[in-house]
Amino acid sequence: MYYIKTTIAALGLTATMATAQDFDLPKQMSWTAYDTGSAGYNQAVAIGAALQDAAGVNLRVLPGKNDVSRTEPLRQGRVEFSATGVGGSFMAQEGVFDFGAENWGPQPIRVLMANNGGAINLAVGVANDLGIKEFSDLKGKRVAYIVGAPALNVNTEAYLAYGGLTWDDVERVDFGGFGASWTGLIENQVDAAFASTNSGKAYEAEAGPRGLFWPPIDPDNAEGLARMTAIAPFFTPNKAMVGATIDGTDGYQGAGYAYPVLTAIEATDADLVYNMTKAMVELFPQYDGKAPGIGGWAMDKQDMEWVVPYHEGAIRYYTEAGVWTDAAQAHNDKLIARQAALAKAWEETKAANPSDWEAAWAEARRKALADGGFEVVF
DSSP states (O other): OOEEEEEEEOTTOOTTSOSEEEEEEESEEEEEESOTTSHHHHHHHHHHHHHHHHHOOEEEEEEOSSHHHHHHHHHHTSSSEEEEOTIIIIIHHHTOGGGGSTTOOOOOEEEEEEOOOSSSOEEEEEEGGGOOOSGGGGTTSEEEEETTOHHHHHHHHHHHHHTTOOGGGSEEEEESSHHHHHHHHHTTSOSEEEEETTOHHHHHHHHSSSOEEOOOOOTTOHHHHHHHHHHOTTOEEEEEOSSTTTTTSSOEEEEEOOOSEEEEETTSOHHHHHHHHHHHHHTHHHHTTSSTTGGGGSGGGOOSSOSSOBOHHHHHHHHHHTOOOHHHHHHHHHHHHHHHHHHHHHHHHHHHOOSSHHHHHHHHHHHHHHHTTOOOOO
């Protein structure tokens, strides 16, 4: 593989880092990302522009309509990395929802970095022409469901649960992709859809004929939050300052989690991961501010003890940078052991060839997690 070498001034980094660093990356690279118009896609394009300007690296960003379409090229080795969400990271690791199908199973996902900006929320937006004030007001309304996107659907379900609702309490409207669901909201085919508050589609909805409203999440509503996190444990209350209807205001009290998450698989070359991580950190001053919410990629916003393990190549870089701790390593080791337990349970279930695959795998994965002393989710 042909590599080019560049030296970048690492402005704004911690004192533990050198002021100039080298990174080696292929001249041609590919990522998958969320659909065009999404925050994840827009940020990937901005990062690609910085790579091109600084090092002549041509980053091809492939939009995927759902978690499976973003993860399949990564699994097949047709892209080096994926700028994904909790679906292509946490749920792929867990082997749940679409990743619980017989042709999938728990994936050995590894993290490089994640956008933990806190400036945005991941939320369910509703058309402003409905008079909705709370999530409980969605009862009987049309709510978007994205085929093949378990992360988006579980997140929507979590917001419904906060409001004391389930999918049975609303009219589910199926769409083939994220973008289509928001076009549906704008064109009055659906009343509510899930997105990041800084999504281009959310801005389109704000400017559209129906307008946009984000129902609030009260951080003091313990019962509602308990219902929400029972379905999606990665959510935390958060006040967003960036997004459609939010920019220039006192903010929107909702909830959020890391998004996008830059992922690889375990087998991805460690040197490639090391250099990609290094480039992400050292080029941050060049791409910061070039897309809404992109500031969350900053080094000081990284969570080294997240729900999916980091790749050994990324760990090498963070260790050199002085930000990787013994606690982070212990946490990472436990997550890798969790993945190993799930992989073993998957192979045993496949060997048993059950007649009801879905039920057998659901039981097997929960038992494997419980027996291993891991938290049982889903």
